[in-house]
Amino acid sequence: MDKILRINMGADGGPAINAEPVGDYAGSGGRGLTSAIVSKEVPPLCHPLGEDNKLVIAPGMLSGSTAAMSGRLSVGCKSPLTGGIKEANAGGQPSQMLGRLGYAAIVLEGLPQGHTLYKILINKDGVEITDAGSLKGLGNYDTVDKMKAEHGEKISCISIGQAGEMKLAGASIACTDMELRPTRHAGRGGVGAVMGSKGVKVIVIDDAGMKMRQPQDPDKFKEANKEWVAGLKKHPVSGEGLPAYGTNVLTNVINEAGAYPTKNFMWGRFDNCNKISGETQAETEEARGGKGAATHGCHRGCIIRCSGTYYNKDGQYLTKQPEYETVWAHGGNCGIDDLDAIAMMDRLDDDYGLDTIEMGATIAVAMEAGVAEFGDAEAAIRLIKEVGEGTPLGRILGSGAAVTGKVFGVERVPVVKGQSMPAYDPRGVMGIGVTYATTTMGADHTAGYAVASNIMGVGGSVDPLKPEGQIELSRNLQIATAAVDATGMCLFVAFPVLDQPETFQALIDLINAFYGLSLTADDVTALGKSILTNEREFNLAAGLSSKHDRLPEYFKKEKLPPHNITFQVKDEDLDKVFNW
Amino acid sequence: MGSPNAGLPILHTLIEIEYRIMKLSIVITAELLPRFFRLLEQGFFVSTTTGCSIKDLLCKQLSIDEEYLDKRIQTLFLDGKPVDKVEKAYLHNDATLALSGAMPGLVGATLRKGGTFASMRNTISYKVETSVNGDGEARVKLKLFNMVLKELGPVFLESGIWIQSHNFSDFISRNLEDLKPACDSVDLNDQKMDVAALAGMTWDDTELFLKVTTEVSS
Numbered sequence: 001m002d003k004i005l006r007i008n009m010g011a012d013g014g015p016a017i018n019a020e021p022v023g024d025y026a027g028s029g030g031r032g033l034t035s036a037i038v039s040k041e042v043p044p045l046c047h048p049l050g051e052d053n054k055l056v057i058a059p060g061m062l063s064g065s066t067a068a069m070s071g072r073l074s075v076g077c078k079s080p081l082t083g084g085i086k087e088a089n090a091g092g093q094p095s096q097m098l099g100r101l102g103y104a105a106i107v108l109e110g111l112p113q114g115h116t117l118y119k120i121l122i123n124k125d126g127v128e129i130t131d132a133g134s135l136k137g138l139g140n141y142d143t144v145d146k147m148k149a150e151h152g153e154k155i156s157c158i159s160i161g162q163a164g165e166m167k168l169a170g171a172s173i174a175c176t177d178m179e180l181r182p183t184r185h186a187g188r189g190g191v192g193a194v195m196g197s198k199g200v201k202v203i204v205i206d207d208a209g210m211k212m213r214q215p216q217d218p219d220k221f222k223e224a225n226k227e228w229v230a231g232l233k234k235h236p237v238s239g240e241g242l243p244a245y246g247t248n249v250l251t252n253v254i255n256e257a258g259a260y261p262t263k264n265f266m267w268g269r270f271d272n273c274n275k276i277s278g279e280t281q282a283e284t285e286e287a288r289g290g291k292g293a294a295t296h297g298c299h300r301g302c303i304i305r306c307s308g309t310y311y312n313k314d315g316q317y318l319t320k321q322p323e324y325e326t327v328w329a330h331g332g333n334c335g336i337d338d339l340d341a342i343a344m345m346d347r348l349d350d351d352y353g354l355d356t357i358e359m360g361a362t363i364a365v366a367m368e369a370g371v372a373e374f375g376d377a378e379a380a381i382r383l384i385k386e387v388g389e390g391t392p393l394g395r396i397l398g399s400g401a402a403v404t405g406k407v408f409g410v411e412r413v414p415v416v417k418g419q420s421m422p423a424y425d426p427r428g429v430m431g432i433g434v435t436y437a438t439t440t441m442g443a444d445h446t447a448g449y450a451v452a453s454n455i456m457g458v459g460g461s462v463d464p465l466k467p468e469g470q471i472e473l474s475r476n477l478q479i480a481t482a483a484v485d486a487t488g489m490c491l492f493v494a495f496p497v498l499d500q501p502e503t504f505q506a507l508i509d510l511i512n513a514f515y516g517l518s519l520t521a522d523d524v525t526a527l528g529k530s531i532l533t534n535e536r537e538f539n540l541a542a543g544l545s546s547k548h549d550r551l552p553e554y555f556k557k558e559k560l561p562p563h564n565i566t567f568q569v570k571d572e573d574l575d576k577v578f579n580w
Numbered sequence: 581m582g583s584p585n586a587g588l589p590i591l592h593t594l595i596e597i598e599y600r601i602m603k604l605s606i607v608i609t610a611e612l613l614p615r616f617f618r619l620l621e622q623g624f625f626v627s628t629t630t631g632c633s634i635k636d637l638l639c640k641q642l643s644i645d646e647e648y649l650d651k652r653i654q655t656l657f658l659d660g661k662p663v664d665k666v667e668k669a670y671l672h673n674d675a676t677l678a679l680s681g682a683m684p685g686l687v688g689a690t691l692r693k694g695g696t697f698a699s700m701r702n703t704i705s706y707k708v709e710t711s712v713n714g715d716g717e718a719r720v721k722l723k724l725f726n727m728v729l730k731e732l733g734p735v736f737l738e739s740g741i742w743i744q745s746h747n748f749s750d751f752i753s754r755n756l757e758d759l760k761p762a763c764d765s766v767d768l769n770d771q772k773m774d775v776a777a778l779a780g781m782t783w784d785d786t787e788l789f790l791k792v793t794t795e796v797s798s
Contacts, residue, residue: 235682236652236654236681236682236727237681237682237683237684237688238684240681240727241681241682241683241684241726241727242684244726244727244730245726247684247685249683249684249725249726250683250684250685250687250688252621252678252680252723252725252726253655253678253680253683253688253691253725253726254687254691256657256660256678256680256723256725257657257660257662257691257701257704258660258704259687259701259704269660274618274621274622277621277725278726279617279618279621279725279726279729280618283614283615283617287758306684424687428701428704429687429690429691429700429701429704430700430701430702430703431690431697431699431700431701432686432687432690432700434700435686445685445686445687446686491685492684492685494684494685494686494689495682495684495688495689562660563660563661563703563704565703565704568703
């Protein structure tokens, strides 16, 4: 991946294409690259939908190679939702294909003149940009169907739906999966709105004629990959739980822990959670779609296969297996216990191009405001359709939970830096609350993932029972996560890497064998730190200070049943997370 | 690692409901057995003594292999509190014990017994505050999730479980159409009946003793 594709959407005479060497960005990938480019090239005070913002789409360092699990794509920009730096991450096929075509990143710059919508085609012969007016107003599914008809079935697509065209702050960017369906989303932070502001409806990627990226040391790479795959397969989480039940395996467990945010974070338990559990969902999928329906990989090279396929009662495809976050956001958080309704909402989110977490949290805030009743699935579906149709109410809802709360006068809005909290109540698991508060991304559950244990000193040197221990843990986890995000690896490698030192070593060996390096765990830590430093500095310059590294006040006052606890980590301790 | 419970044959499981202590026996095809797992997710009752440790309940009383407990039951909750040491977590009357495999994600890792990130949920972790008197009887609700449900579910259904009638009533009404062709026989307190009749019955807020038998697929 030796080139960066820059497209100036606002050039005189139409979008101007320039493929340049990676230069100073060499050796970087994924979140490392998106954050480096955004922090260096985007003025922190620019308007997120203005000409100075940039949308950076970057495969990971190992994407396009035969390394298992390496197909994640990073999308970076200044976020219209948080006002700070954003990296959103998606699975699907585009990352592998862009890697094989040799692109370390696509950078969309400037603003198109007028309201023209464009299609970008990238293949081995180069790049072509054409008018996409015929796609205007289409959902992601119809858009991809048209691209399939035009370019065949071996392509992948990166696209926006109506939400992105409307530049709504809850808009996502869709990536197609192995079945060429727009089901994998760079969801968080309104990245779809930025793509919409750049006037790009769809990027079609065709890597026909390209080969897998070759490692510097093929023998060592092969050996490391073998060890890597063995480690992932033997671990009970990555080898059994996720393939069998998907991420929704968490519903019963988080609910049992009393940390399952229910009805807009009012309670920590949802009484009907086993109607929407991963176990129930897997059984439903297999009953309707046959054995294996609940096991599916989102990109070629994925061996964990945590996704699945959801069919309606008539046995027809409806949507990909809804993730834990989606089932929670549209389910328990809204008081809804109907899996079919939740699956329909997932389909609508994917089609309109909306972040399911933000959308679900927003609907729950709207329910608290009385716009609909908690538990009313039909009303929730109607509200999502209002977003897709661009009604005034829909535009409010599509702008996220913070805006919706403000419009309807709701105090209890579960956001940090304007972004909605995901499916774990921070009063139940305070460590995740530290991460929600302090990550550069806004409330985000993946920014502080577990990657390594003693090897990276993730446990830290401070007594873990003291508040400082939680701070140190969150800091080290954020560092480790940032490093993993740079490789293109799926974050679900975390558990086997955490438990099995030889699997973590295999990951480092993969990188070293591919690039001809001699990285150690300390180097990986340094990589993570440098990414976070870039992001943190950008946010400070954008006006996000320590006062934004806080949970909403009501989390400190309102006790969460069943444990009846509040968030207890002190502000001065939160301010220590980035002390290094 | 040993099988979860090597002692019990897994060929037949009868749903038995005793009338008055309702005892229902159903013989079904193996393919439909997992439907009954929902009842185990919701919880079933076992009797033990107060002060019994989780380890003693599972291994000594319920004959779960110690290695299985150690390696497969990676996440446990006692009254919603994550448990780190099963030999030092004690049961009381009306306790709820939930068993799960290892969970993904950071929060999943945080909830794991004795895990590296346990401190991140310190405020909800199980802590032994006082010693528990070991003289009395205790009725404990046991819930099984994910891989543990899949692996131990058939064993418990075969042995028989106590469940709340309203859960069974709900279960029957939701699954009746699929159960009809799959049921070989239904016995209610030693009286044969049609499975459809179960849906028409009025279930008191009582408990059932339930066993499930599957026909061996030939």
